[in-house]
Amino acid sequence: MTPITKALEIVERETKPLAAESVDLADSVGRVLAEEIKADMDLPPFDRSQMDGYAVIAADTANAPVSLKVVGESAAGQGWRGRLKKGEAVRIMTGAPVPAGADAVQKVELTSENAEVVTIIEPVKKETAIVRQGSEIKRGTAIFKAGEVITENMIAVLASFGYAKVSVGKKPRISILGTGSEIVEVSKKPGRDQIRNSNSVMLDVLSCRFGGKTKVLSNVGDDIAELKKVIRSVSKTSDVLIITGGVSVGKYDHTKTALAELGAEIFFETVRLKPGKPIVFARLDRSLIFGLPGNPVSAAVTFHLFVRASILKMQGAASTSLLLGRAVMGTDVKANRERDTYLPSRFETNKLGQLVAFPLKWQGSSDFVGYSRADSLIFMPKGSVRKKGEVGEIAYL
Numbered sequence: 001m002t003p004i005t006k007a008l009e010i011v012e013r014e015t016k017p018l019a020a021e022s023v024d025l026a027d028s029v030g031r032v033l034a035e036e037i038k039a040d041m042d043l044p045p046f047d048r049s050q051m052d053g054y055a056v057i058a059a060d061t062a063n064a065p066v067s068l069k070v071v072g073e074s075a076a077g078q079g080w081r082g083r084l085k086k087g088e089a090v091r092i093m094t095g096a097p098v099p100a101g102a103d104a105v106q107k108v109e110l111t112s113e114n115a116e117v118v119t120i121i122e123p124v125k126k127e128t129a130i131v132r133q134g135s136e137i138k139r140g141t142a143i144f145k146a147g148e149v150i151t152e153n154m155i156a157v158l159a160s161f162g163y164a165k166v167s168v169g170k171k172p173r174i175s176i177l178g179t180g181s182e183i184v185e186v187s188k189k190p191g192r193d194q195i196r197n198s199n200s201v202m203l204d205v206l207s208c209r210f211g212g213k214t215k216v217l218s219n220v221g222d223d224i225a226e227l228k229k230v231i232r233s234v235s236k237t238s239d240v241l242i243i244t245g246g247v248s249v250g251k252y253d254h255t256k257t258a259l260a261e262l263g264a265e266i267f268f269e270t271v272r273l274k275p276g277k278p279i280v281f282a283r284l285d286r287s288l289i290f291g292l293p294g295n296p297v298s299a300a301v302t303f304h305l306f307v308r309a310s311i312l313k314m315q316g317a318a319s320t321s322l323l324l325g326r327a328v329m330g331t332d333v334k335a336n337r338e339r340d341t342y343l344p345s346r347f348e349t350n351k352l353g354q355l356v357a358f359p360l361k362w363q364g365s366s367d368f369v370g371y372s373r374a375d376s377l378i379f380m381p382k383g384s385v386r387k388k389g390e391v392g393e394i395a396y397l
Helices: 004-014 152-160 198-209 224-234 255-261 296-314
Strands: 020-024 053-056 066-074 088-092 104-107 111-114 117-120 142-144 165-169 173-178 213-216 240-244 265-268 280-284 287-292 324-329 340-349 355-359 376-380 391-396
Touching: 004 265, 004 280, 004 296, 053 066, 053 117, 088 117, 142 152, 173 198, 173 224, 198 213, 198 240, 198 296, 224 240, 224 255, 240 296, 255 265, 255 280, 255 287, 287 296, 296 340, 324 376, 340 391, 355 376
Parallel strands: 066 088, 173 213, 173 240, 240 287, 324 355
Antiparallel strands: 020 165, 053 088, 053 104, 066 117, 111 117, 265 280, 280 287, 324 391, 340 355, 340 376, 376 391
16 A cells, blocks of 8 residues: 555656646636736835825924915825925825825814814824835735635735736646446436446536536446546546546456556555545546545545645646644544544634534445535544544644
8 A cells, every 4th residue: 555645745746737828817716826926016106195184294283283274185096296395284085195295194083174274183293194105015026926826815916916817827627437337427316226426526526626627427337348448538638537436446346457458557556545545546648547436435535635636736836735734633533553544524613712623423435424514634643543632633625
């Protein structure tokens, strides 16, 4: 069995980034940046008022209350272009340019204007309510690096610096193939000894979530000739082929045999992992091929560990690792004696503000109903035991 860390290293080694492409900013969320993002101007681009009030020379207000002559108005998008002199004030709005010569803004609540004369009721200190040009960011400063995944929170920044289009890694073309004569389509009622094709739908959604461009293929029954035919065809056009089922050692488990007979380069075919031991990773033609277990929980866990990393790496992501954290165990937990274990879990915060992970009650790797509540995985090294209240590592899903 290949250790998990070694298997991840192999996936990382064999996955090559695809080319970049340009997309509209509005379509860029979830894509991986292929360029460094820099500020093309200072922010703010001018000295800016933080509030409605009057731009003044602070020294003029030292003996407030004091009356000043109102010589103009500065509004957002239409600043006052003169230079403020001693004894003068400029009416100013939030976000408007602070006029030259002014060094403070007194808020409107502490003023009273009458006939172009404003009374400043209280003194104001220099720099009050002024955001200076470039204080948030300077022109030419790098903001985001290539390899970062674009989030909704980044869109305003990109827009502010003129990135109407963004260079991102291409989406890998992913084909998803379910196997097994017992499988029927989701829309059909299963007959005796049959089940619906839940794995292909799940893997499709997960692949799209991490940036894949997917195609779900028609299920192939327990027919090795047909399986080989489909694999051979798809391997010429897909960047990734995900096969679910048929990777164990049973009489009708044909995936590994089909790959070997097609001449695929097989990098590993079992991993020291629970759930998900029988996972195959191979290459044929242009495709990386992941043969995932047929049991839904095993398929989900192996996707998150291995396939997700490959999909992100193809897009040029700087980080492909699962997001890890630490949590208090909500109950006693133990690992398999021979395999590192990822236990489906759900976390919550206790009264002490601690993150607590609770292993889900599930009946094994086929129990997708139990797994459906999972938002994390508790990682347990092989043979380890953690008591309730002890701290352990979790991976966020």
